[in-house]
Amino acid sequence: MKLSDRYPHFKFQTGKHLTLLILNTLLITFLWNNPTLFAAKKAYPFSPGEQLTFEVRWSFIPAGRAVLEILPVEEVNGENAFHFVMTSETYPLIDIFYKVRDRIDSYTDTCMTHSFKYKKSKRGTSTKEVEVIFNWKKGTARYSESGQKGQEISIMPGSFDPLSVFYAFRLHSLYQGKKIETPVTDGKKCVIGKATVIKKEKIKINGKLYDTYLVEPELKHLGGVFEKTEDAKLRIWVSADDKKIPLRIESRLIVGSFIAELTSYKKAAP
Secondary structure, eight states, X not given: OOHHHHSTTSOOOSHHHHHHHHHHHHHHHHHHHOHHHHHHHOOOSOOTTOEEEEEEEETTEEEEEEEEEEEEEXXXXXXXXXXXXXXXXXXXXXXXXXXXXXXXXXXXXXXSSOEEEEEEEEESSXXXXXXXXXXXXXXXXXXXXXXXEEEEEEOOTTOBOTTHHHHHXXXXXXXXXXXXXXXXXXXXXXXXXXXXXXXXXXXXXXXXXXXXXXXXXXXXXXXXXXXXXTTOEEEEEEESSSSOOEEEEEEEETTEEEEEEEEEEEOOOO
């Protein structure tokens, strides 16, 4: 199988691209086999115990809340893993129109080089159980919904799931104009997730002024309401410090505009 067939989202136009892919694969393999060396040199901007709580507004109407948290390290397939969790729920008034009770669980290696497992549970107006299992010996991922397994797909080295990719982003140093690219998969397709740091600016949340970086992820590979919305846009303001905490998230969708702002930040235990 040609590399261009195995990784169709890469463009192998010159020998330079092939060389970079090989070097990247060798580097990731080395880090997987030497996690202690990598962990000793890498200081993370997050750790178990961190909890971020957001209030979500829909066209200026309080709609619900979302919580991002990191649970204690646990074992997955014999390896230590970070356990990231995102829960979201709508307020009672919004429940009348569309009830959301969602939970996402994501597991990655503690060296933050790839995902192990991804789960999503919907318990609102609609119900759904999704699981994505990564098989790194084969370089594949398999999506299943409500127990029905889909076909395995080939994934790129160092791929993250849709939740853990956010934490992988926080490992990068930021500056205006920087472009970040990371492989990401939902189990149905594997793409290069891209984001651009637009500028540095001050924003005010609940009367407090913050120094932030405005980041815009690329949306062309996202489905659902993003795919159906003409000129859809997603903007994220993250703190301009070593934590890179998301402070405000704005999205423009076919169903209206959503704004999520941080209301509380629980630091990880020392």
